[in-house]
Amino acid sequence: MIDLFSMPRMRPLVHGLCLSLVLGSLTPAWAQLRSKDAPTVNPRIPVVGNLSTELKIEGMQITSDYIVAVVNQELITHTDVEKRISRIQETAPAGTRLPPPDELRQQVLDALIDEKVQVSQARTLGMAVSDAEVDTAIENIAAQNQLTLAELRQRMQGDGLDFGRYRTSLREQILLQRLRDREVNGRIQITDADIDAFIASDPAAKNEVQLNLAHILVAVPEKATQKQVAALLAKAQDLHEKAARGVNFTQLVKDNSDDPGTRDQGGGVGMRPVNRLPDIFFKAVDGVKVGGLAPIVRSNAGFHIVKVLEREDSAQATYTQQRARHILLRTTPQTSTQDQLARMADIRKQIVGGQASFAQMARQYSEDGSGARGGDLGWASPGQFVPEFEKVLLTLQPGQISEPMVSRYGVHLIQLIERREVQLSDEQKREAARAVLRERRFEGTYEEWARELRAAAWIEMRDEP
Known part of the structure; x- marks a missing residue:
């Protein structure tokens, strides 16, 4: 059943996901369908869609394939469309109203066309994702799902997924994220007058936080x-x-x-x-x-x-700050995530066993500027850390040490030192208002930008053979 209290904004299917293993913090495929009567949820702080590390393996046997569209020399195949449809249907929670089959297929095709238009634009702008970046993303996904790369490949093979195709899809998704962050966010301008008007009149700011x-x-x-x-x-x-x-x-x-x-x-x-x-x-x-x-x-x-x-209400609003410390081991082409996870597990064992303090091990091993301070990161407000780090930190009690975890920066060991409640300042209220306004304007700005790109693109539709 749909959890309406945590459901992402119901955006058009143009925000389609890759046919890959990554789900979660990216908008779920089922939630990208336009629904006229669906409730919307406006996150207070807009979150840049980051590649999730939640693993989902799914295969689909396709007996024949053919090209259904050509977009600026980028190809869309029948398999691409059918796999996206299959994924939407399989991941839709019970009770979700999907469009009729023909309408769903057209929305999927439109989404894939928009993605190819945007991939083409990214390449025109000289944007690229290196093999090393894709390798790191895949390695991190495998590590956070407690799999080795060999086990990941084995599971994909067992489910009929082509690893090369997966890499290509993942590379495109990373590229699309970067393009959208750069182009769409750059178009959204929030003035002080906008913030003043929001605080003075909007129920979200006026009545209660x-x-x-x-x-x-x-x-x-x-x-x-x-x-x-x-x-x-x-x-x-x-x-x-x-x-x-x-x-x-x-x-x-x-x-x-x-x-x-x-x-x-x-x-x-x-x-x-x-x-x-x-x-x-x-x-x-x-x-x-x-x-x-x-x-x-x-x-x-x-x-x-x-x-x-x-x-x-706004006059009483507080937020939780957390003070933590960490040890960071970075991954390199020579040192894999799995190697660093094993190394960090040994560091944790020594700390928990009383052979050394967390601060001592941070000074000795951490590859982060905080190492000299014993790993102390100081007081941090919500959203200050990357989501994967903050998610783990929120599960800890003061004094507790996490298991080794993976972020986009490498492998971390985290200890929560303490938490405290802090009153919101006027400046923080204004920044919160700015974030709400930016989130509200993102969808419209994105759609306008996507339409402009599509109008300027060369698109050739192919008939079924």
């Missing part, structure tokens, strides 16, 4: 009949009435919610910035007091009973 909600989802199947929808609405109304009478909400969630992502937590999604909540939920709870229920909400997934657990 964060909300903690809990919900019960009564799922509605994609092809539900009117009779089924009516029955499910009646169920949602009954649950809403019980919750309003004071029946334990957590128990109602556990007994009835169709959202596995929040069911075991009593439906709670945690304190989140309002711009990371679907608009339909934010609007539904407007004016609802803490402990109160919103009217029943209908989304693509079904009917929701939403309860307000906590509110935090």
